[in-house]
Amino acid sequence: MGHFKNERGFTLVELMLSTLLLSILSLALWDIFSQCSMFWKRAGDKVDLYDGLRISLGRMCREIRYAGSISTSSDVGSFTFVNADGNTVRYYCNLNELLRREKGVSSPVASDIVSVSFVYTTKAGLVIDQSNIAGQKLLPNWTDSVELLTISLAAKKEDVGPFVLTQKVRLRALP
Numbered sequence: 001m002g003h004f005k006n007e008r009g010f011t012l013v014e015l016m017l018s019t020l021l022l023s024i025l026s027l028a029l030w031d032i033f034s035q036c037s038m039f040w041k042r043a044g045d046k047v048d049l050y051d052g053l054r055i056s057l058g059r060m061c062r063e064i065r066y067a068g069s070i071s072t073s074s075d076v077g078s079f080t081f082v083n084a085d086g087n088t089v090r091y092y093c094n095l096n097e098l099l100r101r102e103k104g105v106s107s108p109v110a111s112d113i114v115s116v117s118f119v120y121t122t123k124a125g126l127v128i129d130q131s132n133i134a135g136q137k138l139l140p141n142w143t144d145s146v147e148l149l150t151i152s153l154a155a156k157k158e159d160v161g162p163f164v165l166t167q168k169v170r171l172r173a174l175p
Helices: 012-065
Strands: 078-082 088-094 097-102 105-111 113-122 146-155 163-170
Touching: 012 105, 012 146, 012 163, 078 113, 088 113, 097 113
Parallel strands: none
Antiparallel strands: 078 088, 088 097, 097 105, 113 146, 146 163
């Protein structure tokens, strides 16, 4: 038992101090990891939101480009038209989803949508938007002279956005 007398070990104070320093270092590393994880999630949400908007807007524009006719029930918040197959299709926003309604069945096109707006431009250059659509809708065939449609989609997630994408569509198949 005599050989333990000369060996030097750690005192209780040294052990407590090293444990405290290790704990502070661990908490700092945990905070950095947590911040990086939140940044990664937010960046992923931004990409998902933007890609969803881009894909949805592209799909809408391809279909609308070849619309046979525009319904007079269209307005700034929804767009109703007859597609190439002769079916009536309506795009509108409801409960943060962009919906496409065809043959009485609504199917989601995009989620996390805050608003959708349609602005119509006639062959004469008249822009029909929120400010003057009420007067235009009094005319029986107000959609006959529309040749350009501007679609704006706005989307927002919890900590991301809002993003707004706008695209103009020239209606090719209209008479």
